[in-house]
Amino acid sequence: MIWQALSQAGNPDPLAPHLGLSAATIDIGVLVFREGLECILVLAAITATMGASNHDYRRPVAVGAGAAFVATLVTWWVAIGLIDDLTQKVSALHLQAATGLLAILVLLLVMNWFFHKVYWTGWISAHTKKKQGLLDRAKSTEVSKADLWWGFVLLGFTSLYREGFEVVLFLQSYRLKRGGLIVLYGVLLGLLLSGIVAVLTFLAHRRLPYRRMLVLTGVMLGAVLLVMVGEQAQEMQLAHWLPTTPMPRLAAVIPPWMGLWFSVFPTVETLVAQAVAGVLVVGSYFAASLGLRRAGHPHRS
Numbered sequence: 571m572i573w574q575a576l577s578q579a580g581n582p583d584p585l586a587p588h589l590g591l592s593a594a595t596i597d598i599g600v601l602v603f604r605e606g607l608e609c610i611l612v613l614a615a616i617t618a619t620m621g622a623s624n625h626d627y628r629r630p631v632a633v634g635a636g637a638a639f640v641a642t643l644v645t646w647w648v649a650i651g652l653i654d655d656l657t658q659k660v661s662a663l664h665l666q667a668a669t670g671l672l673a674i675l676v677l678l679l680v681m682n683w684f685f686h687k688v689y690w691t692g693w694i695s696a697h698t699k700k701k702q703g704l705l706d707r708a709k710s711t712e713v714s715k716a717d718l719w720w721g722f723v724l725l726g727f728t729s730l731y732r733e734g735f736e737v738v739l740f741l742q743s744y745r746l747k748r749g750g751l752i753v754l755y756g757v758l759l760g761l762l763l764s765g766i767v768a769v770l771t772f773l774a775h776r777r778l779p780y781r782r783m784l785v786l787t788g789v790m791l792g793a794v795l796l797v798m799v800g801e802q803a804q805e806m807q808l809a810h811w812l813p814t815t816p817m818p819r820l821a822a823v824i825p826p827w828m829g830l831w832f833s834v835f836p837t838v839e840t841l842v843a844q845a846v847a848g849v850l851v852v853g854s855y856f857a858a859s860l861g862l863r864r865a866g867h868p869h870r871s
Contacts, residue, residue, distance in 0.1 A: 593831075594748050595756045597794045601740060602760020604680065604787040605733040609635075610768055611780060612729040615694050616701045617772070627705070630719045634726025641727070642734030649738055653746070666746050667809045670802040673743035676736055677795050678847070681788060682854045693732075700725055743798075792851055799847040800833030803840040812839050 613635060617628050657665055704721045707713045737757075745753050767783075770776040806812040814837055821836035828834040834841075 591748070591752055594744065594752050595759060597797075598741065598744060598753060598756025599759030599763065600787055600790045600794065601677070601680070602737055602757050603763040604784070604791060605737050606760060606764025607767065607780065607783055607787065609730050609733045610764065610771055612694055612697055613726070614771055615698050616725060616729065627708075627718070627722050630722035631726035631729075634723035634728075635730045636726075637723070638727045638730035638734060641731055642738060645735060645738050646741075649742055650745070653742055661809075662746070663805070663809045666743070667802070667805045667811060669743040669746055670798070670805055673740045674795070674798055674802055674847075676740045677791065677798065678850060680736065681791055681795055681851045697725060697729060792848075795847055795851065796844050797833045799844050800835060800840050803843040804833065804835055804837075807837070807839060815839060817841075 613631065616631060653665065653669065701722075704718055704725070708718055741753050741757070744756070767778060770778060803812060807814045817836045817838060820841075824834060824836050834844075
């Protein structure tokens with residue numbers, strides 16, 4: 571808001587065109603940063619107990635992570651090719667509605683706190699056990715160094731590629747709606763923030779408040795989710811995938827700029843969709859908290 575006030579010489583006109591580009595860049599940057607944080611947590615868990623004697627095993631993990639980054643770029647270009655090919659066979663409106671729905675499903679998965687407490691913990695635990703198994707095999711003389719090297723490469727690859735694949739799926743909707751350049755800006759912003767955290771974690775060996783960072787980015791992504799759901803519901807209405815039930819009384823109360831900035835439209839379908847998305851995210855958080863209490867763990871926000 572401060573940046574807009576300075577760059578626009580005061581409070582900008584909410585109905586002025588092209589003011590949504592910076593917001594889209596921040597949305598994409600927050601998502602990429604969120605996925606980058608989770609990837610850093612996995613890699614930090616893998617390399618946490620590797621002392622000086624295991625320094626050589628950190629290199630194949632880094633090689634695997636680098637290969638996963640390249641594979642993510644390849645996946646991006648493959649996805650672009652497939653979607654651009656579909657645009658010649660399917661109307662752009664229907665394709666935007668389909669990719670937007672996919673993006674919302676990905677974002678709902680990222681925002682599901684119960685999923686993070688169950689599956690995400692298991693994901694880190696599986697990688698830690700795999701690492702320990704490789705370290706135990708390294709003590710045996712029957713295992714070749716090449717097998718161990720490729721084992722650690724695969725460990726680093728899987729740690730990063732899953733997050734990269736989710737980002738690729740999510741960004742297809744933004745690319746169709748906003749164009750590739752704005753997606754590039756957002757990705758660079760997210761990579762910059764992730765790179766800073768990675769340097770502090772692996773080179774400076776700083777202990778960062780990862781839980782608070784994940785919660786903060788989760789709250790920001792929650793706002794992104796509500797905006798995307800409202801926009802997606804309207805696109806599905808335009809594509810005749812959903813009916814349109816106007817609410818005249820709300821139309822007189824909700825100003826037009828609410829639709830432009832926050833995708834809040836005076837129709838039953840869009841408002842219900844946003845309400846359901848909010849309930850799913852908040853409900854998953856309280857379900858995860860309740861599960862922790864029943865398991866005997868203290869609740870920490």
